[in-house]
Amino acid sequence: MVLFMGFLTIFSVLGLIVGVIFLIVKKTRGKGKILTPIAFVLAVIGFWYMGSPVHNEQSGVNNQETSPPLADTTSVDTNEDEKENLDDxxxxxxxxxxxxxxxxxxxxxxxxxxxxxxxxxxxxxxxxxxxxxxxxxxxxxxxxxxxxxxxxxxxxxxxxxxxxxxxxxxxxxxxxxxxxxxxxxxxxxxxxxxxxxxxxxxxxxxxxxxxxxxxxxxxx
Missing domain, CATH: 2.60.40.4170 (Immunoglobulin-like)
Structure with missing residues (x-):
């Protein structure tokens, strides 16, 4: 599910960029007005899911079960940095x-x-x-x-x-x-x-x- 949401977020951001480009071009403005809000909503959902506290807590538990103690600490720090970067x-x-x-x-x-x-x-x-x-x-x-x-x-x-x-x-x-x-x-x-x-x-x-x-x- 995490991998799927990651791909969804990436494609949504790309779709948002394409939608803005479509808005600029007169011939494709109609498509842009449809694509831009859809991509924007999907991107927000993806960022929200990837940065949600539940998602981070689950990731921390999985890393703790499969990695040595040193790796656990690094994983927690990385998750916190990713959460800060995604809350944009x-x-x-x-x-x-x-x-x-x-x-x-x-x-x-x-x-x-x-x-x-x-x-x-x-x-x-x-x-x-x-x-x-x-x-x-x-x-x-x-x-x-x-x-x-x-x-x-x-x-x-x-x-x-x-x-x-x-x-x-x-x-x-x-x-x-x-x-x-x-x-x-x-x-x-x-x-x-x-x-x-x-x-x-x-x-x-x-x-x-x-x-x-x-x-x-x-x-x-």
Whole structure:
């Protein structure tokens, strides 16, 4: 079972990377929107299982029964290091919402991932936003062009690799997606315990007047 979960975790991470690449390419964006959340969930499950206390305790017992005392000590230390390395994703459930001109904006989850990115950044913050347009007008809003501030005082512009769910939203439509913010410096996910997210909103897409700014302050 441990070997299976190990392979599942590896393939899930690879699938997440491929899904992000698919999101970048317009022709494969539809596949990316399907593959990315599935791979993300499977990766979180795999990391959780591999780093769970029960799993580590069972591994320690097996090593104690089959190895000399010196090997037992080394095995326990290795398991503790692996657990620290695998605890690199935290999903926070939050409850933020606001109603502007009969348009409801909701943030229900903030995910923090510790991972070295090709850009040199040390992690990523994903903010899940729901937009429910119950007004009688088509609106414009761009959270994927927004800005995030962390409690560690890092101000971040949204990544172009965020999910494509905003822009012009028709009357009666409901949409949602993750906005991604690359973190330049991140030792561990627990370092981030609050964020502030800001983006623009036009209640009527046909006019530049009436611009409003949404400002969500989230603690977890």
């Amino acid at each position: 994703t935290i999903n926070h459930k939050v409850d933020w919402s606001v109603n502007k001109d009969n348009v409801r904006f909701i943030i229900d989850q903030v995910s923090i991932v510790k991972q070295e990115l090709e850009s040199g950044d040390q992690g990523m913050i994903g903010v899940h936003i729901i937009i429910d347009n119950k007004s009688n007008k088509d609106i414009s809003t761009y959270p994927t062009q927004g800005t995030l501030l962390t409690n560690t005082r890092e101000q971040i512009k949204a990544s172009v690799h965020s999910e494509n769910f905003d822009g012009e939203i028709m009357s009666g439509a409901k949409t949602d997606g993750f906005v991604l913010f690359p973190v330049q410096k991140l030792s561990k996910p627990e370092d981030i315990n609050s964020v502030r997210v800001k983006w623009d909103f036009w209640p009527d897409k046909n006019t530049s007047e009436g611009l409003k700014e949404l400002d969500a302050q989230l603690s977890f």
